[in-house]
Amino acid sequence: MAARKKKILQSGVCFLFSVFVFGMIFQEGVIQAAEKITAVTPANTMSADQVDKNMGRYTRKGADTCLKCHDEDYKYPIYPVFFSKHGDRNDKRTPMAQLQCESCHGPGRAHATEPRVGFKRARIISFGRAASASSVEQNNQCIQCHNNNNHLAWVGSTHETQNVLCVDCHTLHKRKDPVLDKTRQAAACYTCHKKQRAEFARNSVHPVRYGKMVCTQCHNPHGSLSDGLLKTSTRNETCYSCHAEKRGPFLWAHAPVAEDCGVCHEHHGSMHTPLLKKRAPLLCQQCHAPVGHPGVAYDESGLASQTPNTFLLAKSCLNCHSQVHGSNHPSGVKLMR
Ligand code: HEC
Ligand code: HEC
Ligand code: HEC
Ligand code: HEC
Ligand code: HEC
Ligand code: HEC
Ligand code: HEC
Ligand code: HEC
Ligand code: HEC
Numbered sequence: 071m072a073a074r075k076k077k078i079l080q081s082g083v084c085f086l087f088s089v090f091v092f093g094m095i096f097q098e099g100v101i102q103a104a105e106k107i108t109a110v111t112p113a114n115t116m117s118a119d120q121v122d123k124n125m126g127r128y129t130r131k132g133a134d135t136c137l138k139c140h141d142e143d144y145k146y147p148i149y150p151v152f153f154s155k156h157g158d159r160n161d162k163r164t165p166m167a168q169l170q171c172e173s174c175h176g177p178g179r180a181h182a183t184e185p186r187v188g189f190k191r192a193r194i195i196s197f198g199r200a201a202s203a204s205s206v207e208q209n210n211q212c213i214q215c216h217n218n219n220n221h222l223a224w225v226g227s228t229h230e231t232q233n234v235l236c237v238d239c240h241t242l243h244k245r246k247d248p249v250l251d252k253t254r255q256a257a258a259c260y261t262c263h264k265k266q267r268a269e270f271a272r273n274s275v276h277p278v279r280y281g282k283m284v285c286t287q288c289h290n291p292h293g294s295l296s297d298g299l300l301k302t303s304t305r306n307e308t309c310y311s312c313h314a315e316k317r318g319p320f321l322w323a324h325a326p327v328a329e330d331c332g333v334c335h336e337h338h339g340s341m342h343t344p345l346l347k348k349r350a351p352l353l354c355q356q357c358h359a360p361v362g363h364p365g366v367a368y369d370e371s372g373l374a375s376q377t378p379n380t381f382l383l384a385k386s387c388l389n390c391h392s393q394v395h396g397s398n399h400p401s402g403v404k405l406m407r
């Protein structure tokens with residue numbers, strides 16, 4: 071009885087082993103066959119013997135090798151990258167003209183050819199929050215090519231120090247990266263900047279919500295040398311880039327305007343038109359004493375004596391001081407004309 075059991079067990083093991091061996095041979099055959107079929111992309115020979123000191127060797131045939139497994143049926147869309155700027159092989163600077171997939175994903179010979187250890191293939195750099203590569207490692211893959219003036223301040227910028235990834239905003243296995251589409255840009259920012267989404271939903275806003283403006287008209291998400299990732303050196307310079315008439319020079323300037331538009335205005339959105347932080351008279355009375363100009367509804371005699379109260383009603387202080395940004399009228403010293 072025991073002997074029979076042993077025999078069954080032995081032949082079972084024997085059978086499993088031969089399935090395994092046959093499987094290995096068969097798989098090798100498929101790969102060899104695939105190697106012949108998938109020569110759609112030109113063979114990339116320049117990568118053959120380059121070695122990366124951390125990650126080992128590059129493959130000999132670049133994309134052709136990868137596409138054997140990462141083909142149309144792969145769960146993640148691979149092919150669109152060939153139709154993006156990165157796929158332009160006539161441009162010598164692009165990944166496809168260089169190490170191809172491995173320009174971004176790093177050397178992949180081990181990943182592509184070595185047998186699996188357990189359930190995992192050898193490591194290759196992948197991108198995104200779930201990837202094993204650190205934010206620095208991921209971003210460096212991009213920075214090796216993207217380090218022009220526009221990206222000069224990336225290192226040390228708020229986004230870099232907060233471990234934001236290039237691929238938090240950019241999607242590369244697409245024909246057209248959505249974040250470069252002006253109508254979709256803000257949505258990419260709002261995935262993290264919820265407060266700003268609320269600000270841009272207020273009733274007086276810079277028209278981002280209507281697709282007429284984008285965040286990157288004022289900000290450089292790749293870093294800048296000024297506060298708040300602004301494209302220009304000061305907040306006022308940013309405002310002047312579109313509202314040039316507010317720069318002056320004025321015959322009669324109003325001191326806070328040249329100092330900082332942000333004294334009176336919100337930058338994204340506000341409940342008080344036009345983009346005001348407060349409404350007059352309170353806006354003005356932060357600095358100007360109400361003496362002689364009582365912006366109040368009630369005074370000692372009950373309802374404020376002057377009816378209608380021009381200091382309070384309609385545009386309040388602006389009823390008379392309409393040139394709040396400065397005046398060029400010879401007698402505009404009180405900013406009234
Ligand atoms: C022999 C088949 C095969 C080849 C060739 C191959 N891969 Fe993979 N690759 C896989 C499989 C299977 C996975 C799924 C993850 C796993 O099993 O570890 C994977 C996963 C990946 C991942 C995701 C890794 C992760 O950590 O999630 C990337 C990126 C990748 N491959 C890129 C490449 C590139 C680039 C090449 C060419 C240099 C390549 N692959 C060649 C089979 C292959
Ligand atoms: C081998 C060099 C190389 C690598 C690596 C590389 N790029 Fe590029 N990238 C380019 C070139 C070249 C262009 C085209 C630039 C141009 O047209 O002026 C480009 C264009 C872009 C564009 C603009 C695309 C468009 O449609 O206008 C974005 C966004 C971009 N790259 C992001 C990235 C990110 C993110 C990474 C890292 C995952 C990366 N790149 C890795 C070379 C590279
Ligand atoms: C916070 C979001 C965000 C991050 C993070 C980000 N980008 Fe961008 N990137 C953008 C937006 C938005 C644009 C479009 C800019 C425009 O329309 O002026 C852009 C444009 C680009 C372009 C094309 C125009 C140019 O500046 O040359 C490249 C290349 C690029 N990014 C590369 C990168 C690289 C590399 C990284 C990582 C080091 C990165 N980006 C990180 C949002 C981001
Ligand atoms: C310009 C850089 C770049 C090039 C070139 C590139 N990739 Fe990618 N790849 C990425 C980025 C970034 C992601 C993360 C998702 C995204 O942005 O679409 C990614 C995602 C992937 C994934 C999914 C990994 C996962 O996490 O599941 C695979 C597989 C992959 N790439 C394989 C390839 C293959 C194969 C090629 C060559 C045909 C290639 N990539 C070329 C940058 C690149
Ligand atoms: C992956 C998350 C993420 C995305 C996506 C993102 N940001 Fe940020 N951003 C941050 C973090 C984290 C900070 C720092 C903390 C804060 O101010 O909320 C920050 C800060 C900022 C700041 C303030 C910088 C400072 O120094 O005060 C600006 C401006 C900014 N982001 C603009 C953008 C723009 C524009 C986009 C879209 C193109 C964008 N961000 C997309 C994560 C993100
Ligand atoms: C009209 C110009 C303008 C536009 C458009 C704009 N911002 Fe700003 N943003 C500013 C200014 C000005 C600041 C204040 C910078 C400073 O002085 O620190 C700022 C500050 C920020 C900050 C830092 C925190 C805060 O609110 O002060 C974040 C985050 C931010 N902006 C994100 C965005 C995002 C996301 C978009 C697009 C949806 C956007 N901004 C569009 C001008 C703008
Ligand atoms: C990229 C161009 C641009 C920049 C930079 C810019 N603005 Fe504007 N601003 C606009 C546009 C466009 C409108 C909308 C005009 C309209 O609705 O007719 C606007 C409207 C306004 C309004 C009136 C809002 C209303 O409800 O009528 C104020 C106030 C304003 N901006 C202040 C500022 C301040 C302060 C800054 C600097 C932080 C600034 N802007 C930077 C383009 C810009
Ligand atoms: C002392 C407060 C104050 C400062 C500082 C200030 N503004 Fe204004 N701004 C106002 C008020 C009040 C209004 C509304 C005027 C009205 O309703 O007649 C206004 C209106 C505007 C408008 C919309 C109407 C118009 O005149 O075009 C724009 C644009 C504007 N300001 C831009 C700016 C810019 C840019 C700066 C900085 C250079 C700035 N403001 C600084 C108080 C201020
Ligand atoms: C951040 C402080 C501040 C705010 C807010 C402010 N102002 Fe002024 N304003 C000043 C300063 C400073 C002067 C210059 C005073 C001087 O030269 O003696 C001035 C001057 C004036 C003058 C001319 C005074 C003179 O004697 O020539 C008028 C009128 C005026 N402001 C009206 C307003 C109105 C109306 C508002 C509200 C829309 C306002 N101010 C908001 C700081 C402010």
Ligand code: HEC
Nearest residue numbers: 351354355358363364365380381386387388389390391404
């Ligand atoms: C009915 C018109 C009117 C209204 C409304 C008005 N002012 Fe005046 N304001 C004047 C006149 C006229 C002067 C010049 C007085 C003078 O030369 O003696 C003046 C002068 C000023 C001065 C210069 C200081 C001075 O005494 O010369 C300031 C500051 C000022 N107003 C702020 C305000 C503020 C803040 C409000 C809103 C609470 C406001 N004004 C509302 C008419 C008005």
